[in-house]
Amino acid sequence: MEINPTFYHRLLARPTVIITTRFRNNKTNAAPFSFITPISFKPPYIGFACDPRHDTWRNINYNKEWVINIVSEKIFDKLKFLAKKYSYGVSELEQAGLEESESKVVKVNRIKQAIGYIECQLNRFFNIGDHIFVVGKVVCCDINKIYWDKENKAIDVKKAKPFFHVSNEIFAYRAKPIRVELKVEEEKKSEPEGESK
Amino acid sequence: MEINPTFYHRLLARPTVIITTRFRNNKTNAAPFSFITPISFKPPYIGFACDPRHDTWRNINYNKEWVINIVSEKIFDKLKFLAKKYSYGVSELEQAGLEESESKVVKVNRIKQAIGYIECQLNRFFNIGDHIFVVGKVVCCDINKIYWDKENKAIDVKKAKPFFHVSNEIFAYRAKPIRVELKVEEEKKSEPEGESK
Numbered sequence: 496m497e498i499n500p501t502f503y504h505r506l507l508a509r510p511t512v513i514i515t516t517r518f519r520n521n522k523t524n525a526a527p528f529s530f531i532t533p534i535s536f537k538p539p540y541i542g543f544a545c546d547p548r549h550d551t552w553r554n555i556n557y558n559k560e561w562v563i564n565i566v567s568e569k570i571f572d573k574l575k576f577l578a579k580k581y582s583y584g585v586s587e588l589e590q591a592g593l594e595e596s597e598s599k600v601v602k603v604n605r606i607k608q609a610i611g612y613i614e615c616q617l618n619r620f621f622n623i624g625d626h627i628f629v630v631g632k633v634v635c636c637d638i639n640k641i642y643w644d645k646e647n648k649a650i651d652v653k654k655a656k657p658f659f660h661v662s663n664e665i666f667a668y669r670a671k672p673i674r675v676e677l678k679v680e681e682e683k684k685s686e687p688e689g690e691s692k
Numbered sequence: 693m694e695i696n697p698t699f700y701h702r703l704l705a706r707p708t709v710i711i712t713t714r715f716r717n718n719k720t721n722a723a724p725f726s727f728i729t730p731i732s733f734k735p736p737y738i739g740f741a742c743d744p745r746h747d748t749w750r751n752i753n754y755n756k757e758w759v760i761n762i763v764s765e766k767i768f769d770k771l772k773f774l775a776k777k778y779s780y781g782v783s784e785l786e787q788a789g790l791e792e793s794e795s796k797v798v799k800v801n802r803i804k805q806a807i808g809y810i811e812c813q814l815n816r817f818f819n820i821g822d823h824i825f826v827v828g829k830v831v832c833c834d835i836n837k838i839y840w841d842k843e844n845k846a847i848d849v850k851k852a853k854p855f856f857h858v859s860n861e862i863f864a865y866r867a868k869p870i871r872v873e874l875k876v877e878e879e880k881k882s883e884p885e886g887e888s889k
Contacts, residue, residue, distance in 0.1 A: 496834065496836070496840060497796070498834070498845075499833070500830040503736050503738060504738075507707045507728075507730070507762070509729070530729050530730050532728055533727050534727060534821060535741070536823075537698060539698055541701075542729070544731040565703050575873055575876050579874075623737050624731060625734055633697040633700045636694065636695050640693040649703075649859035649860075649862055650702060650704070650705070650858060652705055657705050658870075659867060661844070661846045664872055665844050665869060666869070666872050667869055669868050670865060671866050673768075673855075673864070674863075675771055675772075676772055676861065677775045677860075677861050
């Protein structure tokens with residue numbers, strides 16, 4: 496069944512993060528994003544697509560820094576406040592009753608209730624269609640150790656309970672971890688093609 | 693707990709797709725990717741990060757087309773064949789015992805067992821760190837109607853059973869759909885900030 500290409504993004508359940516940026520009045524802006532992807536390992540670059548009219552882009556364009564806050568389903572009841580567009584300079588975090596704390600490298604604050612943080616500095620950006628694709632260099636990566644799977648050196652999905660955006664108010668959650676054999680015969684590859692080095 | 697910034701991508705469970713491209717010998721190459729994100733609605737653009745040494749990029753650089761195959765957990769036992777690097781010109785699909793069928797707009801074949809397809813033509817690409825970020829225009833979007841949630845105009849996560857890559861052989865799967873209220877008081881927003889139009 497062919498669907499309007501404008502809806503192509505609804506074929507993917509996309510990881511949802513909260514990006515914090517800093518207003519000129521030094522308050523913290525926070526907004527949910529799911530158009531986000533890792534790009535490079537060395538140097539570590541991560542990109543996301545942003546509506547150029549939104550405060551997130553205005554702030555990044557001004558002071559070149561942001562934090563990708565990794566959040567769990569515990570934040571569901573706060574999401575409506577983070578998704579709402581308040582006047583410029585109004586902190587969504589205050590509206591949502593979330594707390595902020597200082598980041599380790601960047602001047603933008605992080606969300607205290609998040610479980611992990613990817614601190615970014617602007618590397619470059621591109622106007623692509625109706626969005627700006629913003630590429631950041633990862634300058635600090637931090638996770639609450641409770642949610643870190645030491646054996647696999649990765650987020651512990653079972654404990655972290657990440658969620659995914661599908662469309663409008665539909666999300667996906669409670670994904671379970673599973674080990675999938677990627678070894679063929681004698682050969683062992685460490686990562687699927689797209690991410691192997 | 694600070695972790696090496698090179699591992700930042702392991703803080704995200706990322707949607708896993710199989711990208712098909714066409715070799716010069718007209719055989720079909722297939723490889724799993726999870727560094728992928730929607731970028732723009734109008735025009736519809738989607739991007740993914742590709743290792744420049746891989747056949748996927750060689751093929752796209754040559755004939756400018758690819759298909760993003762949306763797959764379910766049913767493909768788990770095939771993944772090791774798709775992730776393996778065979779010699780140039782060898783079809784991973786044949787190795788995996790998967791079938792291919794003609795696409796609707798592009799000349800690259802799609803995977804018959806996939807549940808949805810995003811057909812792309814090269815729009816532009818960027819060298820970013822150790823990857824190439826490839827941006828495609830969506831020229832056709834297709835889904836098996838069994839997996840389409842008509843009410844919400846989106847993939848039916850419960851039926852489609854998408855999966856997510858975390859690190860090495862660790863994936864996440866069986867995410868459940870949930871409706872999250874995004875309305876604050878009187879105001880109703882249709883999409884979180886990052887994707888609103």
